[in-house]
Amino acid sequence: MAQQGAYYVPHHSVWPIVGSVGLFTTMFGAAHWLNDQGALGRPMFFIGLAVVIFTLFGWFSSVIRESIKGNYNSQVDVSFRMGMMWFIFSEVMFFAAFFGALFYTRVFSVPWLGGEGHGLFTHHYLWDQYAPAWPTNGPGDVGGPFSTVSPWGLPLLNTLILLTSSVTITIAHHALRAGRRKQLLVFQALTVLLGATFLYFQAHEYMEAYEHLNLTLHSGVYGSTFFMLTGFHGLHVTLGTIMLIVIWFRCAKGHFSKENHFGFEAVAWYWHFVDVVWLCLFLFVYIM
Amino acid sequence: MAHAASQDHHDDHHEAPSGFFRRWFMSTNHKDIGTLYLIFALLMFFIGGSMAMLIRAELFEPGLQLVQPYFFNELTTMHALVMIFGAIMPAFVGLGNWMIPLMVGAPDMALPRMNNMSFWLLPFAFTILLSSFFLPGGAPAGGWTMYPPLSIQGGDSIAFLIFFVHVSGISSIMGAINIIATILNMRAPGMDLLKMPIFVWTWLITAFLLIAVMPVLAGAVTMLLTDKYFGTSFFNAAGGGDPVLFQHVFWFFGHPEVYIMILPAFGIISEIIPTFSRKPLFGYKAMVYATASIAFLSFIVWAHHMFAVGLPLGAELFFMYATMLIAVPTGVKVFNWVTTMWKGSLTFETPMLFAVAFVILFTIGGFSGIMLALVPADFQYQDTYFVVAHFHYVLVTGAAFSIMAAVYYWLPKWSGNMYSERWGKIHFWLSVVSVNVLFFPQHFLGLAGMPRRIPDYNVAFADFNMISSIGGFVFGATQLIFVGVIIHCVFFAKKKATDRVWEGSKGLEWTVPSPAPHHTFAVPPVIDDSQLAHGDVTH
Structure with missing residues (x-):
């Protein structure tokens, strides 16, 4: 046990190696599954995933126990804050790759396919009939004709839902700092509810797109960027909602005190991050 | 290693590591985890190296001798992946793990449990990658750069390669977050940012680069995965996508990645040269700013890897000039290393020999880089052995030499024993001669038009290929001496190291006993500016 005031360096921990085995099993299983070896891959994937979830429980439990015991001084707290901050930065860069793909396609490669600028020859020799436009599923009409989701229906509603959830989580945070327990629980629950509603509407929108609009993952580059961006965002909202529930x-x-509640703040940061990503999606994927 | 005996040095209340599994698999100790990283990197260096030996054996003379062409492609692909993600990067993370807490006076890394996970993900990631050799259709063979459409037209292995990239990427991001948090949050009082050892500075900037670009690579390979298995059209022109898009996203990762593999090397060399010149580093602040400038420029030069894909002229010009700008901060560094040695009392122990070789040979690699940066010239050089020669000069005589220099430099601190100087020097001289025999002729091969990634070639290229292969075999065999020196030093050497180890060494890591006790700086040390490596920075 570290003496009071010293930086807490934990004892040996079994969770990192268990988590590594879990992640390996998940990924190795997924690779087999994708290559039509589902008999081996599928069980591996799900067992691995279960081990990863088990690890998260075990790992976070030890951290929570140590925190409640008062092992962490303010310097440890700063390490956790930096860890979360840089993790979110890495997530921003992950989304940047997909936004970059979207911008590159719209600004450069689709016009080039249509014969603009220096990409003339692809147009000339392969697809001289192709007139560039956005949305597009390319000169090969990959996935067949499709229509797009109007931004002013569910997406607008979802924008309002996520923005409201950012307000409710902030109210919950203020309540936590002021020690108003009941308000904290109500507004935190409201945030969870809003997150879940967002996910419900998003699932509904996907079903609409697949069933009525013929807008699928196969709908050329528009379908690719649309579903990958909104899909990864939805995955992050799902994770965020689980975190909010926890x-x-x-x-x-009663784990959190007025002064000491970094677990809460980290999740709030994460929630604001998925909110900002959604605003970019709303603007660049749905409206423009 | 051998520091288990020194438990009595530490004064906090952690139990001593007991039991093999507990110590090495459940560790939260930056020194043990650093050791694991270094051993892993050495193992991968030999796995990747044996692939290189096979490649050079096949290329020993024209015609197909040993391997099938497709397997040759698997070898070139896997050699690159193993050396980049398995040898060079983990070796630097291992050195950072061992030395950063010692250099800034921290009790351990900021997030010790996560540190262990960053390491243990790596052996599993490489299990995924290397297992692909045994798949029907074999290992990935489309080059480590994974360009579509070729990479997704092969067999099952691309999924394994992509998940390997994901797992090792998670490992790198976790490791980088840990290093940033350690450097920003764990410095002893008085260790101001501009008093940190240069190695720590270079790692701070490297960690930033890692966090910024590893997720971009994850995004790029995820798009490959969905293009292959889920019917998306990111890289399919018929669907409105563009194969060149992958190259843009990949190299937005790839170019900073190049500096991820060289900035810590700059840091190591900037530690070693002052020690053996018995002078403070010349231009400490200039070194810091140069490192930061190189990191910044690394984000705006990526398309120089793709001059020949048909970029608009404006883009070619921009990326050409931006690339050539990198020569300025790099030149500052080389100048500062030389001026640090100027009028110093130089001695040439093995670390210094490797460091001096680094300065000269890395600079050769830098010059061929400037040649490649010229768009019209690159149209001639691209995809030839000239490129191979260029990046092996910066990665082998650059990054790998700096790692060897670092191992010789800090091994006495880690193990408590002095390595054999005679065998270290034999290792150095054999390496430095053979590596030039290996890679220098490849410049001529490339200029004469020999394409890279090809198992057979025109007889006109026969002589230089044979010379290159002979150099390769000698260089490969020489590395066994390296292993011998390390094993001898750790387990058998009689000569004990002093705490300071080197006459000219300065910095906090030399104030702790040799071998470094299992726990150091549980109480933050008092910083004495005169003890810091760079001397007085106020000038």
Whole structure:
């Protein structure tokens, strides 16, 4: 046990190696599964995923236990904050790759396919009938004709939902700092609810797109960028919602004090991050 | 290694590591994890190296002798992946793990459990990658750059390659976050940012680059995955996509990646040269700014890897000039290393020999880089052995030499024993001669038009290929001496190292005993500016 005031260096921990085995099993299983070896791959994938989830529980439990015991001084707290901050930065860069693909396609490669600028020859020799436009599924009409989702229906509603959830989580945070427990729990629950509603609408929109608009993952580069960007965002909202639920239970159990509640703040940062990503999506994927 | 005996040095209340599994698999200790990284990197260096030996054996003379062409392509692809992600990067992370907490006076890395996970993901990532050799259709063979459409027209292995990239990427991001948090948050009082050892500075900037670009690579390979398995059209022109898009995203990662593999090397060389010149580093602040400038420029030069794909003229010009700008901060560094040695009391122990060789040979690699940066010239050089020669000069005589220099430099601190100087020098001289025999003729081959990634060639290229292969075999065999020197030093050497180890060494890492106790700086040390490596920075 570290003496009071010293930087806490934990004891040996089994979780990193268990988590590594879990992640390996998941990925190795997924690779087999994708290559039509589902009999081996599928069980590996799900067992691995279960081990990863088990690891998260175990790992976070030890951290929570140590935190409640008061092992962490303010310097440890700063390390956690930096860890979360740089993790979110890495997530921003992950989305940047997909936004970059979207911008590159719209600004450069689709006009070039249509014969603009220096890409003339692809147009000339392969697809001289192709007139560039956005949205497009390319000169090969990959996936067949499709229509797009109007931004002013569900996407607008979803924007309002996520923006509202950012407000509710901030109110919950203020309540936590002021020690108003009931308000904290209500507004945190409201945030969870808004997150879940967003996901419900998003799932609904996907079904609409597949069933009525013929807008699928196969719909050329528009379908690719649309579903990959909104899909990864939806995945992050799902994770965020799970995190919010965990934090609600931790609030209910009284894990957090007015001064010391970094777990809450980290999740709030993450939630604001998925919110900002959505705003970019709304603007660049749906409206423009 | 051998520091288990020195448990009595530490004064906090952690139990001593007991049991092999507990110590090495469940570790939270930056020194043990650093050791694991270094051993892993050495193992991968030999796995990647044996692939290189096979490549050079096939290329020993024209015609097809040993391997099938497709397997040759697997070898070139896997050699690159193993050396980049398995040898060079983990070796630097291992050195950072061992030395950064010692250099800034921290009790350990900022997030010790995550540190262990960053390491243990790597052996599993490489299990995924190397297992692809045994798949029907074999290992990835489309080059480590994974350009579509070729890469997704092969067999099952691309999924394994992509998941390998994901797992090792997670490992790198975790490691980088840990290093940034350690440097920004764990410095002993008085260790101001501009008093940090240069090695720490270079790692701070490298860690930033890692966090910024590894996710971009993850995004790029995810698009490959969905293009192959889920019917998206990111890189399919018929669907409105563009294969060149992959190259843009990949090299937006790839170019900073190049500096991820060289900035820590700059840091190591900037530690070693002052020690053996018995002078403070010349131009400490200039070194810091140069490192930061190189990192910044690395984000705006990526398309110089793709001059021949048909970029608009404006883009070719921009990327050409931006690339040539890198020569300025790099020139500052080389100038500062030389001026650090100027009028110093130089001695040439093995680390210094490797460091001096680094300065000269890395500069040769830099010059061929400037040649490649010229768009019209690149149209001639691209995809030839000239490119191979260029990046092996910067990665082998650059990055790998700096790692060897670092191992010789800090091994006495890690193990408590002095390595055999005689065998270290034999290792150096054999390496430095053979590596030039290996790679220098490849410049001529490339200028004469020999394409890279090809198992057979015109008889006109026979002589230089044979010379290159002979150099390769000698260089490969020489590395066994390196392993011998390390094993001898750790387990058998009689000569004990002093705490300071080198006469001219300065910095906090030399104030702890040799071998470094299992736990150091549980109480932050008091910083004495005169003890810091760079001397007085106020000038």
